[in-house]
Amino acid sequence: MKFAYRFSNLLGTVYRCGNLNFTCDGNSVISPVGNRVTVFDLKNNKSDTLPLATRYNIKCVGLSPDGRLAIIVDEGGNALLVSLVCRSVLHHFHFKGSVHSVSFSPDGRKFVVTKGNIAQLYHAPGRKREFNAFVLDKTYFGPYDETTCIDWTDDSRCFVVGSKDMSTWVFGAERWDNLIYYALGGHKDAIVACFFESSSLDLYTLSQDGALCVWQCDTPPEGLRLKAPTGWRADLLQREDENEDGDEDEDGEREATVRGKAAPAAEEQQGKVKYSRLAKYFFNKEGDFNNLTAAAYHKKTHLLVTGFASGIFHLHELPEFNLIHSLSISDQRIASVSINSSGDWIAFGCSGLGQLLVWEWQSESYVLKQQGHFNSMVSLAYSPDGQYIVTGGDDGKVKVWNTLSGFCFITFTEHSSGVTGVTFTATGYVIVTSSMDGTVRAFDLHRYRNFRTFTSPRPTQFSCVAVDSSGEIVSAGAQDSFEIFIWSMQTGRLLDVLSGHEGPISGLCFNPMKSVLASASWDRTVRLWDMADSWRTTETLALTSDALAVTFRPDGAELAVATLNSQITFWDPENAVQTGSIEGRHDLKTGRKELDKITAKHSAKGKAFTTLCYSADGQSILAGGMSKFVCIYHIKEQILRKKFEISCNLSLDAMEEFLNRRKMTEFGNLALIDQDAGEEAGVAIPLPGVKKGDMSSRHFKPEIRVTSLRFSPTGRCWAATTTEGLLIYSLDAQMLFDPFELDTSVTPGRVRAALRQRDFTRAILMAFRLNEKKLLQEALESVPWDEIDVVSSSLPELYVEKVLEFLASSFEASHHLEFYLIWTQKLLMAHGQKLKSRAGTLLPAVQLLQKSIQRHLDDVSKLCDWNRYSIQYALAVSKQRGMKRPSEPLGSEEEAGASDDDDDDDDDSLHLLGGGHGGEDEDGLLA
Structure with missing residues (x-):
């Protein structure tokens, strides 16, 4: 067995902290999950976690305008420059301080980082090779407290920075003559977000107390004048001019603009850029204390989205401040808001619940609604075909995840306490769970309901659960009474109570081949119980220490x-x-x-x-x-x-x-000093004059x-x-080179030569010795379908397992379903009897084959069922109209026209029916 296992995906957690981003096409959400980044593809209904990780939890993510690069910064100030195309880290950098936000300029040439009370402007990494990807251009000072947010003008000439000291600062990205910096006040709380208007220097600022200020600038973006260089810069430029000798190149106009030699007298007389406040609006008109925590603005549609600490969000149209609608999505603080490029979808992240929502505001419907376990996960189980994973958590929830899409599609909340064990039955359609609330429950995956609840005669806490291979017997171990309870799945009755252990039951497992139950306990024994012979103890295995887990081998x-x-x-x-x-x-x-x-x-x-x-x-x-x-x-x-x-x-x-060692002081370990979590969790200050948040909250x-x-x-x-x-x-599989019975005579050229000579068996054997996927695919697909029977029966038994594994993996991506199904059928028919002796080693390949075929069966069966119902509906409508027509006298032109109209109505009804299906299917994929 090969062990080239690599991290593939992260399920169960959809959002932790940090800012959300939409990709350029607006179809995917980039969400920071702890110290990893997950991309949720909303169109194709898939989630994928990038194979990279930071040293600490991610604080902010900056996305380049073309969507190719991302800057990921963690809580310690360590940054990763990541290529989203090849999904790899290009550069490591340390900002030497806690970074609050990162933002690329719209032209992609620069980016700004807010760190402490300063803003730093860096040259963005370009397509040319550079020794250092991040080159510091300027450092901007101004705010007295920590900076909180950034926004750029559309032409990348200026950017604005908000601060906790209630001020907003507008800075020039170049050395402008009439705008070096401009400070704006007008707020009574920390600035949460600030946005420029489209193609303008007009500004919107929002503060934590729910106030919105609208600022108007007296200068358009084209009115910014570059400052003429002085001192050594002017001497340097003069020397360059003398060396150039008057030669003009393609960059001449730009250089003349940058140097700003000949500024008109009229422009010199113009004053500096000035701002004036046009209006001030308040969100909390009812007077309730509700902090504004996140905001996003879509410049094309003038749509402002604001999220609050109570879980409410508002949609307003600016600059008139017209309320479009207001909704509550949870009872926890909204930590991040983002709008996609078209302005249709809005993403919300709630860090308290670990919840990620994508809302389509025009149709008022969810595109995505995912939430992980509130507390830690405790147990998991795979379905027999490997398509689903069920998890149980300390929050009492049971969630079922699709391994292909990475999404949770059903959550069971019947348990009132922590779930301690989960398992599937052999059919794969029933989940059995045990909980500390004293119940064992069985859930049906067909109707998504709790159809059985097993309880003990007196209340007890169940620590583990197991189901036998037939799915008829359910057993659970008790933590406090040291007993094992046996129930019947069919009737729900308690069949027996097994006593004998002298400590809490820590694990249960049924023998896959026999009706024998193994139970592990803290009393340093493992007992084997025979289910067929009155549940007696067949053996007691003495251990040297407390048993914590027990499991049988697959055979x-x-x-x-x-x-x-x-x-x-x-x-x-x-x-x-x-x-x-x-x-x-x-x-x-x-x-x-x-x-x-x-x-x-x-x-x-x-x-x-x-x-x-x-x-x-x-x-x-x-x-x-x-x-x-x-x-x-x-x-x-x-x-x-x-x-x-x-x-x-x-x-x-x-x-x-x-x-x-830095955390060790003369007063002891700094970790002993409990950090107040009031500010982080958005806890409202309970009393006037109190500077801290809720002192009972623990970090x-x-x-x-x-x-x-x-x-x-x-x-x-x-x-x-x-x-x-x-x-x-x-x-x-991509990184694994696995030559199988390889020698020097086997080359890709010889494989293709054998295919040209129609010696398909030899070509397939040589292709499997090289073990290159594209060559294998080429060899197998070159075999005509009517010769598959002969070729498959002539393959040696050693190669049959290899062919089955390749067919199983090809089903997931290939569109040649019928061709590969013929291959599978012929192989199993020709070698079925011989393969029975090696059933154990072939089991993984056969189960992978079953999983792939079952997934296609589910997809195709839905389409076939829909087509069958549509045809039945069309036949029923035509019969109904056919029964009505003989009673009507025909012959007049008006009646003939009416019959034509009826036919048109039939076509319209069928057309609308098909259109409705398309819309429903698309929503189903999106949801």
Whole structure:
């Protein structure tokens, strides 16, 4: 089995903090998720997380006008210059301070960074090769407090900066003679946003107390005059002129403009740029205290969107300040607002709930509405075909995610307390969950409802759940009564209560091949219960420490147990004999918490693996726990194969091995001083004269940990629920060179020569030895469909598995469905009996094949059902009209015209019916 797994996608978290951005075409939203960036494609209904990460949580993202580059800045001031085309980091930079916002100029030649109480203007990285991508041009001073927002004029001549000191500053991007800087007041609270009007220097400023000021400038953008250089700059330009000897080149006009030698006398007499306030408007007319927290302005449509701390947003038309509509989207603070290029879609981010919404204001409907788990995820499970993942969280919610699109399509909220375990039945249409609220619930994915609720005779807290391979028996382990409860899925009745453990039940697992249940407990035992023989205990496996997790191998011939002493032990369940052991203490490498009194090396002694999962072929095991590492071990050799670092985010706790000495003062560790979260969460100041926010609000760093791990049934990827969210790691086929029985005689030229000679079997064998995807596709698609039967039966058995894996992966992207289905059918018909002996190794390939075919079946079946209903409707309408017509006397021209009109009505009704379907389908894709 190959282990070239790489980070693929991040699910379960859609927004954390920072600013939202729309791409240039307006079809995708770029959302910062912790220390990563996710792109939500609204047209194609997909989400994709970029394979890069910052050191801390992302503070702001600046997008270039052409949409090719992005500047991502984290809370520590570290910046990444990212190419969104090739999805890679081009340059690293450190701004040496906390950056609040980044904004590119509309022409893409410069960008401004607000840092502290200054604004810095940089030359944007161009297409030519540069030694340093970020070159500082100017530093602008003026505000006395932190700067908060930036906006540019359409011609990139000036930019405006808002500040917490209630002032707004207009700066010139060039050395203008009549505008160096201009300060505007008029507000009584911190500036939240400021916007220039289209093709003008007129300005709108918004403050936190809900006030909007409209400023008019007496000078158009064309009236800005460049300042003539003085001193050494003038001498330098004069020398250059003498050297040029009067030769004019294509840049001559621009140089003359820049130097500004001959300014007309009339322009010299003109005064400086002046602003006057035209109007002042207030959002909070009712007098309620509601802070304005975010705003966005679309210059073409003059649409202003404002978000507030109460979750309300307003849409106004400027400059008249006409209210279009006002809605409440949540009860939490709106942290970020963005409008797409056409002005139709508005994106809202709520950091308190981790919620991302895209609203189409004209039709007043949601384009996207996604929310992750409010608290951390606890458990996950893959569906049998690998298409869906179900997750349970401490917030009591159960969410089902589509692995292809990355979106959650259903959320179950029936549990009233934290969910402790989730699992799918063998059919894949039923989810069974356990919770601390004392219930085990079964959910139907056909009708999206809770159709069974299993309870115990007396209230107890369930810590784990398991369902047998038939889907008929449901078991759950209790945390406080140390018992295991068995129910019938069909009737919902309690069948039996298994007693014998002397500690809380930490894990349950059914044998995939037999009706045997394994239960792990803190009493240092694992018990095996026979479901077919009156639920008696067949074996008790004694351990050296508390058992934390238990799992069976896919073929049921081996049992793995994780214990509190950081060991993984392997058992033969038939003979109750230990077959192996892995010491994992040194591989966990836990970090040191900020408040720990002991070092990371000593704190690792108390850590252990808390979740286990066998690989699809059963040769390796995946282990994770209270650490940022996930380990893959080879079971037979008992060695570490690979270790994955799931996060490098230093905003999480227990990430660093050594404490930062800068935080150690004479008064103790600075981490002990609880930072007030009032300003960050937008908490209203409760009493007059109080400078701080709510002193009961606590600011803490969540600890990095892995709570659950699962391999996909296809074996191509695995998922982990962590503090950051649901991480998906998949095999990177592009970076993997896997020559299979390769020798020097096999070349692409020989493959194509064999295809020209119509020796298809030899060509396919050589193509699989080279293992290049394009060459494989060319060889397989060159076979005529009527010769597939002969070619597939002549393939050696060793190559059949390779062909099946290639066909399964090709179904996801190829449009030649029928051709590949014929290949699949002929291969399975010709080699089905021989492949039964290697069913275990072939299982991942067959499940990947099933997943791909099932996805196409779902898509095509919807279209076929719609066409069938449309034809039935058309036939019913035609029969109804056919029954009416014989009773009507025909012959007159008017009646003939009426019958023609009826036919036209039929066509119109069918046309409208088809049009309605198109609109509905498109909305379905968007939603």
